[in-house]
Amino acid sequence: MLGLIGALLFIVGGIIGRSAAVPYSTEFWRIAAQPAAVIIGGLAAVSAAAVAFRAQRAASQTVLRGVRLQVAAGEKQFRQTYTADVEQREADTNSTAVNRCWEKFTWIVALHQGKDMAAPGEVPVDIAVMMLESLYDDAKALGDPTLLVGIGEYSRLVVDAH
Secondary structure, eight states: OHHHHHHHHHHHHHHHHHHSOOSSOHHHHHHHHHHHHHHHHHHHHHHHHHHHHHHHHHHHHHHHHHHHHHHHHHHHHHHHHHHHHHHHHHHHHHHHHHHHHHHHHHHHHHHHHOTTSSSOOSSOHHHHHHHHHHHHHHHHHHTOHHHHHHHHHHHHHHHHHO
């Protein structure tokens, strides 16, 4: 496209140059033509450099914008993954704590009931009630409603039995 425009300008310039008289004498143009061509060529080179600089600057800003978007997307993905991992660890920790609370409850019941579950166990009632109250507080903090009901009902049975 630029070649076509250049050829067209060359033809138009040739036609205008043939139809008009050249100002000044031929001797003047023999001396002044080379410096004029150097100045015009220098201006064209500086103009081309300015256009290239602006194009490069626009391209680099576009690339930089894309990199920023990629970094933002990566950070968002990292935050989501990190949050999911933290939530999973908290759920695992809570589940482990609830399981330990159930184990303690069954241990207290076994200690209080005895080995055959028919004879009284080795733990006095007041100590069993104290341990059950502490375990009830732990279960309440963990938020397990089934464990809360089980500990509460067993505590009432122990207190009512004695």
